[in-house]
Amino acid sequence: MNPPGLPVCDDERRRASVRRAGLAGIDSVTVDPDQRGLTVTLFGAVPPGIDRYSFRIEGGRRVTGIQVVTATVQDSADGDPATEVHLALDRRGDPSPYRLLAVGDAFDSRYAVHEFGFRQQCPTGLDCRPADGPPPPPAGPAPPVDYLTKDYAGFRRLLLDRLALTVPGWTERHVPDLGITLVELLAHVGDRLSYQQDAVAAEAYLDTARLRTSVRRHARLVDYPMHDGCASRTFVCVETRTDLDVADPGELAFAVVPPGGPDAGPVITSDELRARGQVCFRPLEDRAIQFRAAHNRIELWSWGNEQCHLPAGATEATLCDGKMAEGHARRVLHLRPGDVLVLEEERGPATGALADADPAHRQAVRLTRVTPRIDAVEQVPVLDIAWDTEDALTFPLHLTAYGYTATLAVARGNAVLVEHGLDNTWGTGAAAPEFTAPDTGAGENDPWVGGKGPWVGRKAFAPVLPDTGLTWSTPFPDPADIAAAQARQLALLPDRARDRIRNLLHADSAPTANDQHTLTVLFGEETLRAVGLHEDHRRALATLLSRFDHFLDAGLRRLATLVRQARSGCVLSEEDVEWELVRSWGPDALAVRPGSPLLHGPASRALRTDPRSALPRLLLRPEIPAGDRPQEENGPGQHKGKPHRHATASDRTYAANSAPWKPARDLMGCGPRARHVVAETDDEGVVTLRFGNGRAGCPPVPGTKLRAEYSVGNGRAGNVGPEAINRIASHTLRPGGITGVRNPLPAAGGTDPESVADVRRAAPREPFRRLLRAITADDYAALAQQQPGVQRAAASLRWNGSWYEADVALDAQGSADVPREMLDAVGQALHRYRRMGHDVVTGPAVQVPLDVALTVWADPDHIAAHVKQAVLNVLRPGPLPGGGRGFFDPDALSFGTPVPASRLIAAVVAVPGVRHAEVTRLCRLNATGADTPADGLLRMRPLEIARLDDDSARPENGKLDLNVQGGR
Template structure:
């Protein structure tokens, strides 16, 4: 029977409904192809079962039987006009027909064609009228609407189509209010969509936090500024011992100084815009009056000069006569003293002194001595090469205005390293800032019961104070590990020196000396060293066999020194106990990170790296004391474990610091439902870079400071850096990974990394096949000298070990120095004295600085690997000397030419005029008659007077 026009006749369908009959509306095939969901219109007859339906057709024609009929699509609450037919097997892709049997169905609507593969694009088209009715066309949407006004307009236009009878547009109408609320929410969602798309890329990101994280992904550490540092000298009238966390220094403007005294109440520090500085020392600060002003000893002369590059001086270890009594200096390695020009060397007036002639140095060695000629006690002090004087200091005895003697250059002790920033807990009634912790999900007044699992999203909190101080690590771990290595290597030498002093004195050993000997040597080696009479015979064998008796301890020292030299920080709680048992208690203190002798040179403390700075913040959970459950700042959480209490500080565009905690996987998350207490310092950037003599007041929260006479900073505060601009990061971050070499594969890589090591001026490297693997041979050229300092090759080798390619061995050593034999024939102008011209030629050619600036022609800092020596360049340097009319090179060759097979050493001057060297060779000519093996220079002067 045809089902064409009659199926879509609405009058026929209405007549079917009025007659109480039913018809098939549509058929839907389930995914398993064994169930049919049949939709009917009208009233279904009662008692329908599997015999009431039949499936006909199909390509095979074998028929599919209906085995069960249920109401609805598989559940009892389905509407009554929908039945689910279960079949005995699935059908194929051909067309089938479903027939409803019985008198309750209209003959025009009792059958309908369908296909078992209705979702397959290759299936035949279903019969007309099968499946759901087509949906009405979707309304037109303006995708350019992105703000509140456009969303409000779209909503009103849509309501005008769906609710034409509603025409109210007054702002107080409830419908208009709902429209405006929906437009507001849409505006916010649109903003978040745009922000996510904008902040997803480095070039388009606007938020500082987003730019910081993008730069971190490519290995570029964006910095948020750094606090300024300076050294403060405190003059006191009596000894004082102060805690560093109890002190603060400030720079009061000249018009706002307190009435009198160098100390002020702690409340005045926070009342004003003046910068405040806090000490960076970890140990107690000991102030002594004899360290206020220390005279330099000139060994009885009226004038003494400390040239640039000086690393040692002699201090007078006796107080001025007006102080009375004996108060010797108590300086120790690690103390910082400031050399400054106190008076004009010419006039002796304080007004004529040069404020630029000041420099701070950290003492590394102190030796007590006596000037036997004048009977004065002195101290010989030394400091590191990094702290070498950059300007010459002329020490001249002057006459002070009061008639007493005074030196033009003095040393200042009682020096404290301070950094810009003041804690938020400083002041009366100040307490740590309370930050609400993460909300405990699943609990509350309306949600009793156990807490739900914590979300994986990290908790972020913001601090109210700004700007928060960003402080570089002090001391730097690299400086501490390098200092530990130096101290370990000195332990054996110090023990030998003490043993020699005891043997030389011949006196009976004291209790401390006996403990030292028992700790150092075994009981069987001591013999009669404990005898009160004549210990010298027993100490002689200990000195002679020192290395033999202490061989295991010396090997252990070398192993520990190699470990610390590679950057590993030794712990006093672990290694210190071992050293105390082997070398005495002083050995344990020598590797303590709190030992100021390990804190590196003084100049490095004033040059903090802002990319290493971290926020000066301490976070702990409320209700915990003593540092438990405390979070420490880190640059990122990539290496943090689930139990590491680390937090990341990120400065936003308004200068506020946000704290990002871990999520329980990378970093521990703060406990939910508990508040956090934050102690932090405020003060950052260039605002702390004050000039010299600006810091003039000191304050303490608990200790009276009436003994403090004067507070001053001889050196200006430096190192204060503002946060890095976002625009600069966008330009520098993409190129950042290519500017840092983090691996060594080729010979050029080894050469570049070796040249970056401190103390190395240049380096050259080659890869050599040993027969089994490659060996990287690295030749080093030390800075300022032709000979490598002791320990530098090993330091460079350990530094290259972490960058080397797997399978490469690294061998470091000095460059191959090629001594030269150079002879010159020089014709002197008749108006000049030949002897003066000779001296000028020697100064121009020999290594060393020139009187008018520059370096000599053969200075090691000018010659590098493979640099050839050219006759033309040498003649030009000689001709530039006043008095030289003509110059010729008569001999230019190696001092010890290599002969192969008995051949001749070659011509005196290369035919090409160029003496070529191999890539690992450096020319050398010292011109020293005492050491002719380092190069020989012959001058043949003719003419002159």
């Protein structure tokens, strides 16, 4: 601190001069916490002979004349010359300023005085540094500026007004004048900056954002996935004269060609497809396609009945499979589980005419079971087929009718699942666009170049696709559906093995070599030798069947682990199936391979699309220079039929560099090596590609050439009607033998991109719509009810003595019994939502069998037996002939649903021929004091479901006593 009256200046040069002269000066003064001493820091060495008379204290207002008692030189800890002196005082000072004076010739007079205060430990919150220099002069009045001016004309007017004040002599206003040119140029720049500020401010909020990209990112913050539409799907049936195998489905494309113009048949070239096709479709499945002439039209077998039909809800049928020749079945069908058939009403059941067929009576089903049989009466080979309950018929399908010999309904094979869109490389001369990642000179610290140091940020590489209308497709088959189907197939492996042993046990002959090989795979040679399979095969097979769980204990436990893994959503790979399951469970385990069409789910599920889970049909393949590729020892194809060569470092580098960039909805969950790209569509349909930054997603190496392969075709434009798809084309050749192409079912699922206005309305409410955590019992019930196959669920929280347990009761759709697979699947699904500290226990609902007695009076002109049968049909579980379900059907009753006597009477009285009805007993089965409640309402507890099957074979599920009086 400088003494008053001395100039304020930079004194480092003066201090250096003082040190060179051997003098000292006061640098700082520190007051002890008890204010009874001072620590004086000197610059330069402490002069010799320092004592208490070398310092004097002046100043003070209330306390003056403070004396120095002692002066002690404090030695330096590192051996340097001492620079501090401690002064002991006789008393404390007041808060007023004091001055410390150093006396003697050993001190420089410029630095012999230092001002200090005794209240240094009292913080004031102000900067202790003194102001540098004199205070600035007072600012003049600010020029008047209209801050509401935001456009070119306003800025031009303000600039001219300001110039009129500052340069009053300049009055030129002609446009060619240089001053006017500068004014207009500055006004233009201000207008552009103002627009940019407004645009940035508008895009910062969801309510005001105008760009689709900004709205998408705002919605993503509240976990609302804004979708860009979805492509439509349908099944196309191909008719052919000869059998045709297509190894690569990508070689085919289907189109809607309007009538008119040259018609050369259903097969067209790739050029004609692009020129004439209004809406194009491509196969969605990647497996090889086989077209069979026998699958063009397959008759449904009616077993010789004249009046035969498949009711609504049917899941089984029989097909005619050729004829008998010389006592042998000559079969023509090559159907397998996983194939798709389209059941179609070909003729009207009322008239038998082709024109009277109902086009709405068509449905695609995916086969789950195919069993060849022979009709012993008609001597015709037939094929029993079955499909999933999700594909159950939604309408009655008539096979035959009185007076008509022609078949009314048929099955169409050669069905291909297609999706709207066509690859950009499809067609003669088409080439995929290429993009090159720019080299921005990241340098040796770039891990993609030098492999060391942190990732250095570079300018964003955001190429733009040249085409609009990018196809957005829901993943098919969905990995979650594949994992669930694998879990079901794994759980069936032990039962299939038992059935195989049971069939061998009841066979007339000894096991064949193939059967013995299968048994060896299951049990091992040592076990088969121990049970004596080669000595007495029947006794050995009976032993294997009775001790099945004991012999295969380790395999069953491993299988249970794989089932739990699959139910959690993990898809078992081809290697897992081939190397473990097939070697442990035989050829039955081949049905678990991910590529099996049996795992693709029901046909109805393939036609359902969710635009919020859709991803673009896009792939970016890097172009690897030939010199960077690994050299094979014996040329291409050396591994085929030869011992496997261990992968080298060059192989691994090439595999990593050649991996394509795949689409993802966002990059937040991507690792630093994940090759994912995000496609962002703007309001004009232009697609911009966004890559990762090296931490979330792997960006392309500078200089990498990327080849974009994508599909074009999206939205409601693909929702064409039935019989609209009529042409087929091949990418490289013209397929022969095809006589017809048609889509019996309309294309569905095509959705246009979600509008910005819809996102503004829906996104803020999204966090309140979806349930992401289970806290209360109602939360567990609501989440369980969202699982497939669950009609309704109820839950309760119970303290089991150590922690809380969420007991979830399930009511299955269409059945009173809940399968074990559903209980395990729901429990696995709820595990990720459960509250910490809660255990989830799933179980079936508490079934309450009922005891009901009714007295019914029939009209005299109705037969009593017919009235009784009609009343039983109305009350018993099952579908009603005119639609609906029975009164005691499992789907009509759920948790806590009471059984009112009034509704029961109303249902009975509505039957034709019933004059009057009374409920004489309505209670729980085997209840004491059985009678009808006084208020006529039999109540159920929250986790209870009433049940009445009226099955004499299972009386424990409820009984119904029906007494019909009157009638004939």
